[in-house]
Amino acid sequence: MSEVRFHGRGGQGVVTTSKILANAFARTGQFGASFPMFGFERRGAPVTAFGRFSDKPVREKTQIYNPDIIVVLDPSQRNSAAVFLGLLPGGMMLLNDSDNTINVSHDNLRKLGIINANKIAQEEIGLSIPNTVVVGAFARMSGLLDIEPCCEALQDYFSGKKLAANIVCARRGFEEVELFDL
Amino acid sequence: MTDKKKENLTKVMDYLKHKDPFSKGVAFCPGCGLELLLRFIPQVIGNDIVITGTPSCSAPVLLGQNNQSWHTLSYFGTLMTGAAANATGLARYYRKAGIENTVVCFNGDGTAADIGFGNLSGAAERNEPFIYICYDNEGYMNTGIQKSGTTPYGATTTTTPLGSAHKGKNLRRMNLALKMAMHKIPYAATATLSDLDDLAKKLLKAKEAKKRGFAFLHVFTPCTTGWGYAPENTIEVCRRAVKTNYFPLWEAVNGKIRMTKTVKKPKPVSTYTELIKKFAHMSEEDLQILQDDVDYEYCMLGGLSLLEGECQLPVSSED
Amino acid sequence: MITKAQKKSQIKVITGNAAAAIAAKLARPDVVAAYPITPQTEIIEQISQFHANGEMDCELITVEGENSAMNAVMAASLAGGRVFTATSSWGLVFMYDAILAAAGARAPIVMVNVNRETPGIIAVSSGQQDMISTRDAGWIFLIAEDCQEVLDLVLQAYRLAEDYDIQVPVMVHYDGFYLSYLSEGVDVPFQEDVDQFLSVLKTQPERTKLVPGGKLGCGSHGILLGYLELRHKHVSAMERAKAKFEQIDKEYEEIFGRSYGGLVEEYRMDDADAVLVGSGSMCGTIKAVIDEKRAAGVKVGLLKLRMYRPFPSEAMIKALKGKKAIGVVDRSLCFGFKGGPIYTELKAFETKLGGSKMISFIDGIANTDITKINVATMIDTTCDLAAGKDVREVTWVSYPEAQEEGGL
Numbered sequence: 067m068s069e070v071r072f073h074g075r076g077g078q079g080v081v082t083t084s085k086i087l088a089n090a091f092a093r094t095g096q097f098g099a100s101f102p103m104f105g106f107e108r109r110g111a112p113v114t115a116f117g118r119f120s121d122k123p124v125r126e127k128t129q130i131y132n133p134d135i136i137v138v139l140d141p142s143q144r145n146s147a148a149v150f151l152g153l154l155p156g157g158m159m160l161l162n163d164s165d166n167t168i169n170v171s172h173d174n175l176r177k178l179g180i181i182n183a184n185k186i187a188q189e190e191i192g193l194s195i196p197n198t199v200v201v202g203a204f205a206r207m208s209g210l211l212d213i214e215p216c217c218e219a220l221q222d223y224f225s226g227k228k229l230a231a232n233i234v235c236a237r238r239g240f241e242e243v244e245l246f247d248l
Numbered sequence: 249m250t251d252k253k254k255e256n257l258t259k260v261m262d263y264l265k266h267k268d269p270f271s272k273g274v275a276f277c278p279g280c281g282l283e284l285l286l287r288f289i290p291q292v293i294g295n296d297i298v299i300t301g302t303p304s305c306s307a308p309v310l311l312g313q314n315n316q317s318w319h320t321l322s323y324f325g326t327l328m329t330g331a332a333a334n335a336t337g338l339a340r341y342y343r344k345a346g347i348e349n350t351v352v353c354f355n356g357d358g359t360a361a362d363i364g365f366g367n368l369s370g371a372a373e374r375n376e377p378f379i380y381i382c383y384d385n386e387g388y389m390n391t392g393i394q395k396s397g398t399t400p401y402g403a404t405t406t407t408t409p410l411g412s413a414h415k416g417k418n419l420r421r422m423n424l425a426l427k428m429a430m431h432k433i434p435y436a437a438t439a440t441l442s443d444l445d446d447l448a449k450k451l452l453k454a455k456e457a458k459k460r461g462f463a464f465l466h467v468f469t470p471c472t473t474g475w476g477y478a479p480e481n482t483i484e485v486c487r488r489a490v491k492t493n494y495f496p497l498w499e500a501v502n503g504k505i506r507m508t509k510t511v512k513k514p515k516p517v518s519t520y521t522e523l524i525k526k527f528a529h530m531s532e533e534d535l536q537i538l539q540d541d542v543d544y545e546y547c548m549l550g551g552l553s554l555l556e557g558e559c560q561l562p563v564s565s566e567d
Numbered sequence: 568m569i570t571k572a573q574k575k576s577q578i579k580v581i582t583g584n585a586a587a588a589i590a591a592k593l594a595r596p597d598v599v600a601a602y603p604i605t606p607q608t609e610i611i612e613q614i615s616q617f618h619a620n621g622e623m624d625c626e627l628i629t630v631e632g633e634n635s636a637m638n639a640v641m642a643a644s645l646a647g648g649r650v651f652t653a654t655s656s657w658g659l660v661f662m663y664d665a666i667l668a669a670a671g672a673r674a675p676i677v678m679v680n681v682n683r684e685t686p687g688i689i690a691v692s693s694g695q696q697d698m699i700s701t702r703d704a705g706w707i708f709l710i711a712e713d714c715q716e717v718l719d720l721v722l723q724a725y726r727l728a729e730d731y732d733i734q735v736p737v738m739v740h741y742d743g744f745y746l747s748y749l750s751e752g753v754d755v756p757f758q759e760d761v762d763q764f765l766s767v768l769k770t771q772p773e774r775t776k777l778v779p780g781g782k783l784g785c786g787s788h789g790i791l792l793g794y795l796e797l798r799h800k801h802v803s804a805m806e807r808a809k810a811k812f813e814q815i816d817k818e819y820e821e822i823f824g825r826s827y828g829g830l831v832e833e834y835r836m837d838d839a840d841a842v843l844v845g846s847g848s849m850c851g852t853i854k855a856v857i858d859e860k861r862a863a864g865v866k867v868g869l870l871k872l873r874m875y876r877p878f879p880s881e882a883m884i885k886a887l888k889g890k891k892a893i894g895v896v897d898r899s900l901c902f903g904f905k906g907g908p909i910y911t912e913l914k915a916f917e918t919k920l921g922g923s924k925m926i927s928f929i930d931g932i933a934n935t936d937i938t939k940i941n942v943a944t945m946i947d948t949t950c951d952l953a954a955g956k957d958v959r960e961v962t963w964v965s966y967p968e969a970q971e972e973g974g975l
Contacts, residue, residue, distance in 0.1 A: 085750045089580035092752040098580065099751040125851035127713070127745050128938045222580070296780030300642075312784050314793025322779055324645070325786025330638030330665050333630060337598060337642030337650075340626035342779065344597045344648065349779040367638070370631030566629065 067120035074139030079197030089219035179207035202239025263448035279479025281469040332371040351378035361397040372431035375461035385471040425466035429500035433462040437499035440468035442486035476525025488520040583746035588613035590721035597648035600636035606747040607655040633658035637665035644674040647776035656683035670705030675728035676736040683743040692934030708876035711741040731771040745848040830879035832871040839868030841949040846872040856942040894949035898931040930964035
């Protein structure tokens, strides 16, 4: 089971990122569970969400304290202590950033993916909502699932032109994420 | 009896198309206004109603005891807090199931104006398809005569008693009917027992209006025991309440008010209060405050009834 | 949960709230009353959307408060309708008089309550205190562990509430936040299968209904013997609900391929020396930790309560008898008692448990997370008790200060 923690801000679609991934896992016959950190949510405020992805049913109903993977949608939080809190050895990080140089470090971090999701989202959907790009990038970096179930999962959240554009976002995320071994 | 009076009597009797579903000798006080009203309603609008009632003076007769009952109507005995919501649930289910129905939500002023006003207002806002009747005896009579929101200025009750520091209720009554009319419901009206033809017409109009949504009747229903007047004076008390404009008779369609009875030369309110013991202690100054309140409300009502133009409110309800 | 080969299914990744809303839709209620409150709101939003889309042919009453929600569905139910409403916390408390009235009137209502705290500090947080505050209302209480069970229990609740031999309102409880906002795969049944599952109700004698002109009333003044008769019938119906629910669970399995074991679910109980008793979402986490402990040779199991009212004492005694130690985990408080409510109730049957020792754990109230570490602590303490060690009777797992203060 992979335990993933998502960090971002209200309005970035942080919880939805986690939901879409859980949905994609379910489509492969695997299991996914997604949930927000419990508290008041408001636009602009830091938002944390969790995801558990596994080939067996996910039974745990607790928050995640020791993630295998951290996903940062808001680049300003890239070096905050809260982001790395409890990261397990061999950990991975996916970072949404316009700067593709490695400027994060943590003892347990072994793999880093950087994707300029805001730029891609701006180009494809005209809004800098990075979540669907991040979904694609996550699939590639984690190696846990293919891009196709991710695109299928998007059908549950978008329709029509928005769906088509967001599928392009996910595919571009999958293709354009830059991976670094640390 | 003059010919004109005979004619009026015949008119009222003509409205009584259905049988009285209540047995004789029910457990009400002699001279009870509520009993007259309760027997009158199903005789005018039919026995095929579902009537809801709450703990109140109506309860001992309207609701059965164990498996015994004083009448043959379908009834739903419920709580004062949610009576209008109960009627909503009934009316909505019957609509869904295609069952022809007239739900009459029958409550005292304690339920309508006080503890159950929230859900009464909510049902009116949603324009629920049933008839709500408030029998107003200006207080909590069944629990032994306590003050309610419709208890008038000056009246004594067991919670506004006479004492050396305070004498009776020192607050004005609320105007429940006007509040309900302001919900712009298909039909709202006031009525009382001295004007039974007016009451009968309004009951039939309410039954018709219910097809378009919420209908509300506020019936002034004096209480011989709680107010302190002779049992044979119930109708006279009603008559004087109307003639002093203490309780004006009007109706409102979609919030547009129309007086159904205009009193040419209203008598002073003291001609009404003099019949009733609960006002007996009032000084001239106190009576003037009550008179001012009556005048003010009547003025407000008159103003609203003079508003020009036909009301074109689109009638809507949840579906 | 036992899962047979799926006959027909459509896995949807949805929240617990969405699972409740979809279950309500599948049950085809006649009347739904809706009023928002966190963390239940998503249920009534979804139902409103189904209604707006024409997918749900019901009378939707957007009431002005929870008290009216309960009153409206109570009356609609007694008139003969199938009804649904949902609430949480303060909303549940605000409809309390109507909850009592509905139970006494034997209105077969199905209501979802998304568990949330109710103390005077406006706690927008998880906890089962709202459930505990209404436990003696005369309703049947069912508790779900995950989003799938939310959906399954709502459907099963209709079979139970409307059964001719039962006719008691049913409340389906699940943890606010922990399940209400959790998205996971849920096997959503097809309408035809749900129709088949519920069709049994149509073959039963019609329940007494309040109809216009029917010369029949409800809500009489029950006094003396009349009242005693009705109350005793109510208590008897609650008792019958136990066997009925077991039967419904089996029939559910035949159609949908899922069974939970009825009143209680036993997890790795067979040779367990130590057992945790829990309910709701905590059970998933407890199962995961039990697997880890079992791998390390610790003989521990879980007894999950699915039905809380009526209290399934017989099933619990059967499952727990002879176990060396029992740790009961409560997500609520029982004022006037040191231990939690479920602990206190189980304690009443202590003499029938064949010498099992019992302790109480309080955790998960006010949103405190029942973590895997906390569960491991509870298991270790219960195992210590099983091994004959001296352990404290009541432990506030996330609040060690409670133990330091010496009050417990």
